[in-house]
Amino acid sequence: MAVEITWLGRTSFRLRGREGTVITDPVPASSGFKIGKASAGVATLSRVDDPEFGDPSLVPGARVLDAPGEYEVGGVLVTGVPLPLPEGGRNMAYLCEIESLRICHLGVMPPGDRPTLPDELDDIDVLLLPVGNGPGLTARQAVDLMTKVDPGIVIPMLYKAGQETMELDTLDPFLSETGSKHEPQTRCSVTKASLPDAMTVTVLQPRSL
Numbered sequence: 606m607a608v609e610i611t612w613l614g615r616t617s618f619r620l621r622g623r624e625g626t627v628i629t630d631p632v633p634a635s636s637g638f639k640i641g642k643a644s645a646g647v648a649t650l651s652r653v654d655d656p657e658f659g660d661p662s663l664v665p666g667a668r669v670l671d672a673p674g675e676y677e678v679g680g681v682l683v684t685g686v687p688l689p690l691p692e693g694g695r696n697m698a699y700l701c702e703i704e705s706l707r708i709c710h711l712g713v714m715p716p717g718d719r720p721t722l723p724d725e726l727d728d729i730d731v732l733l734l735p736v737g738n739g740p741g742l743t744a745r746q747a748v749d750l751m752t753k754v755d756p757g758i759v760i761p762m763l764y765k766a767g768q769e770t771m772e773l774d775t776l777d778p779f780l781s782e783t784g785s786k787h788e789p790q791t792r793c794s795v796t797k798a799s800l801p802d803a804m805t806v807t808v809l810q811p812r813s814l
Contacts, residue, residue, distance in 0.1 A: 607794040608704050610731070612809035614638030615771070616651060616658055616712055616763050618733060619814065622703040624680030628667065629699065629710045629733070630659035637768030641814035646679040649699045651712025657771070658713055671697065686725045690715045698726060705797045706730045709756070713741050713763065720750045730800055732756040737764030737773035744778035757800035760793065760807050767811045776808065 606623040613619060617632035617640065626645040632638045633656060640663050648667040652658040661669045668678050676683045682702040687695045688711075696715060701708045708731040714720065720742060734751055735741030741763045742750065751759050765773045780786060787808040 606704055607796045607799070608706050608708070608731075610708070610760065610793040610795065610809070611791075611814070612760070612762065612811050613640050613814065614767060614769065614811040616710070616733075616735065618710065618760075618762070619643070619645065620701055620703055620708055622681070622706075624703060625678060627681060627683065627701050627703070628664050630712065631661060631663040633657065633660040633663070635770065637770040638811055639813045643814055647676075647681060647683060649683065649685070649697070649701075649710065651697050651699075651710070653697070654694060670699070673697070684725060686723055688712070688714055688723075691717075698722070700726055700729070706795065709733065709754075711735060714750075716742050716746055720746050722750070722754060726754075729754055729756040730797070731758045731760065731795065733760050733762055735763035736761040736776065736779040738778075739763070739771060739773045744774065744782045747779060748782040751804070755804055758793070758795060758805050758807050760809060780806075 608622040611619040614632045616630040620627040627647040628645040643664045648664040650659040650671040653671040684700040709729045710733040736747040765775045789808045789810040
């Protein structure tokens with residue numbers, strides 16, 4: 606069965622498969638986006654100390670993950686990996702294994718001259734990548750990182766889109782760095798067998814549920 610990936614705005618996604626559903630960083634209304642009626646077995650938080658990057662009350666009944674470790678909930682395996690921030694504290698990245706796919710959500714990954722990922726985050730099929738500068742990666746840093754990781758599919762996030770209230774770059778600098786244009790899709794449905802042979806950037810429209 607395919608995993609359906611829907612972007613809810615900012616760093617929030619719904620990852621839905623037969624074995625379960627994960628919502629990353631349930632996006633608060635102050636962001637300019639409305640998550641709507643969210644139902645999931647798991648909600649992950651990248652920045653537990655910053656409500657602008659996730660309000661777990663929007664996913665009632667979900668198991669909330671906000672710390673390092675391996676968790677299995679309803680057939681979905683989630684591994685939380687801390688990424689230290691330059692100013693102290695941490696950003697949590699999550700590797701979600703659903704329907705045999707390895708989907709990595711980087712949260713608000715801290716910028717760096719040569720950003721890299723820990724060894725725990727390897728063999729990634731789908732990479733959810735912050736690209737809009739601000740608190741996350743610049744377009745150039747994002748492209749450098751995705752080239753190192755070389756996943757099957759890259760889905761950009763955390764850039765100026767829709768009613769976003771945060772000061773972020775648009776998607777244009779990232780697309781310029783990749784040298785390509787993309788028509789936004791409403792969702793991405795992917796299976797292990799349907800992964801492209803070469804790394805592909807897929808742009809999603811932010812949606813309410």
